Amino acid sequence: MEVLRIIVLTAAAVLLAVVAWKAIVGWRHARQRIVDFWHDPRGTFEQHIAELPFDYPPAVIVSADLALSIAAMTGVIQRHGYLGTTLPILALLLVTFAFPILTVFGVPPRPVPLCIVGLIAQGMFLLQPVPLDASPFVLVVVAGEVAAIASKRISLPFAALAILQLLLFHIVGPGIDSLPAYLVGIVLGTLVGLMMQYQRLYLYQERENQEIRAARAADEERRRIAREVHDVIAHSLSVTLLHLTAARHSLQTDRDVEEAIDALSDAERLGRQAMADIRHTVGLLDQRPSSLTPEPGMDDIAALVEDFVRAGLDVDYSMSGDITTVSATTGLALFRISQESLANIAKHAPDAAATLRIEVSDTRVSAVVTNTLAGPAPTRRGRGMGISGMRQRATLIGGSLTAGPADGRWEVHAGFPIADPATGLTCPVSGPEDHLRSVRDAFTALTRKLQEGM
Known part of the structure; x- marks a missing residue:
């Protein structure tokens, strides 16, 4: 368990350093975005959504981010006794604010960094186990998001790594309640993401046929x-x-x-x-x-x-x-x-x-x-x-x-x-x-x- 703690904390420190470096490099560009958001929140938000490399409706993107935030927030509330260690807060910041901040600073979200954030944040949650833990739903939502925007060469290995991570913490640590339900949830989240991507591909094909x-x-x-x-x-x-x-x-x-x-x-x-x-x-x-x-x-x-x-x-x-x-x-x-x-x-x-x-x-x-x-x-x-x-x-x-x-x-x-x-x-x-x-x-x-x- 101590080895897992060192690995997770090291990866989290590296990730936070990368996010901070991206923020410093893109501060001049982000400052203008923040000013625009202050004057026109809705218009600026719609512009940011339009700049994303995938064309899902804004409601779908907001719903996915909201589900991810709810899962992370629930995991933090369950760990109210660990708040002094700041690990749950850091995990919440990684999950909830990493990609919105990067987007504001002009860095569009990518599937591989999203996978890394999900695995590291989930590892930080699992370092502080609680009964009936809801934090594994973070991996379920991330698996669906990755499958919806990335190819199967990325989404399927991530689903396997997410399942392996839960199994590893279950074996090494004190155990995870309802582990089979979380494992099935990761598989179902991946399948839902694949269905959304197929629907998008069929939409492209129909648009081409109509043209x-x-x-x-x-x-x-x-x-x-x-x-x-x-x-x-x-x-x-x-x-x-x-x-x-x-x-x-x-x-x-x-x-x-x-x-x-x-x-x-x-x-x-x-x-x-x-x-x-x-x-x-x-x-x-x-x-x-x-x-x-x-x-x-x-x-x-x-x-x-x-x-x-x-x-x-x-x-x-x-x-x-x-x-x-x-x-x-x-x-x-x-x-x-x-x-x-x-x-x-x-x-x-x-x-x-x-x-x-x-x-x-x-x-x-x-x-x-x-x-x-x-x-x-x-x-x-x-x-x-x-x-x-x-x-x-x-x-x-x-x-x-x-x-x-x-x-x-x-x-x-x-x-x-x-x-x-x-x-x-x-x-x-x-x-x-x-x-x-x-x-x-x-x-x-x-x-x-x-x-x-x-």
């Missing part, structure tokens, strides 16, 4: 906006060019000024409408609320076709079925696909005869856009966003789109399922990107609600 999902959703939304801008510009420019061509033809051949003015007026109207649509779409990139004008849908396809017809494109249009069963998202997709398809015809085959057929059944809505080919079908696809953008738009909401030559004509076929109102919305079965699709659909739906002022 990845948010980045992917933002990328998809930017691509969606790019498709919208492309469709608006392609449509407006194609129809505007047709009107300008008609105006030029009227002035060059017939000298019909009124017909030319009508064509130019239509071109001006479509240009202004295109600018409004572009501002509406690009406004989604801004944090400010964009225009409350709703997105186009099934009801606007007839006016779209009329614009192309007035510009000189030969379009045969028909729609059958109950369009009220088509959702706003599907209606927007059908409008944009029809718009892009007719714009492509106006751009590549302005003299061709085009047809647009939209059929709505109980379970599906489909759109077919065809046009005659003056020559052989093109074998080289362009690098634009036309067909690929339409296909992406259809795929994102569970539909499909095909485009290519068929029977001497160019055909674009798009189809979308219609949810059964009795069973609610259905989720189409797809590949391994289902979880990303749900995020994209939710983000798109939220953006559309914001556009409509909901």
Whole structure:
């Protein structure tokens, strides 16, 4: 027992000397911290907590320090007969004030010094045994704190050393009451600390996953906006060019000024409408609320076709079925696909005869856009966003789109399922990107609600 006394007291003296040296070295920095704490206790405390190398909530850190102080204070009260030796007071100072003082002086707490403080303070308590000693709870709390902030290479050896220390004092000294309970407490404290650390690691992983999902959703939304801008510009420019061509033809051949003015007026109207649509779409990139004008849908396809017809494109249009069963998202997709398809015809085959057929059944809505080919079908696809953008738009909401030559004509076929109102919305079965699709659909739906002022 005398050997243990010499070892513990020597270690305590060395530790106190180190703490005093740290305090002297960092006094200038600590003085400013003390002044700040005097003027703003709460703000300074929160700043100190934020500077710690681990990001547990302040309530968790304060609760752990409070539990450690309660265990040490209880051990001191039980040793009221030993207070003249000052050992219980020194142990209390080591446990309760060592790390707060070091933190004030700009020295963040580390796991290994925390282990050393716990072992030395517990050794000082055990040098003065009392019945039903509560001081071993210091090791229980320290074991949990170390396991919560350090790797298992540090926490598990410390737990073993803490158990070994209690066993050694129990064998050499007069014995420790309820020793098995304290040994189990150290093991349980270590496990609780490990659970907290695993929870923190899972929190980091979830934060990273959320950042990845948010980045992917933002990328998809930017691509969606790019498709919208492309469709608006392609449509407006194609129809505007047709009107300008008609105006030029009227002035060059017939000298019909009124017909030319009508064509130019239509071109001006479509240009202004295109600018409004572009501002509406690009406004989604801004944090400010964009225009409350709703997105186009099934009801606007007839006016779209009329614009192309007035510009000189030969379009045969028909729609059958109950369009009220088509959702706003599907209606927007059908409008944009029809718009892009007719714009492509106006751009590549302005003299061709085009047809647009939209059929709505109980379970599906489909759109077919065809046009005659003056020559052989093109074998080289362009690098634009036309067909690929339409296909992406259809795929994102569970539909499909095909485009290519068929029977001497160019055909674009798009189809979308219609949810059964009795069973609610259905989720189409797809590949391994289902979880990303749900995020994209939710983000798109939220953006559309914001556009409509909901």
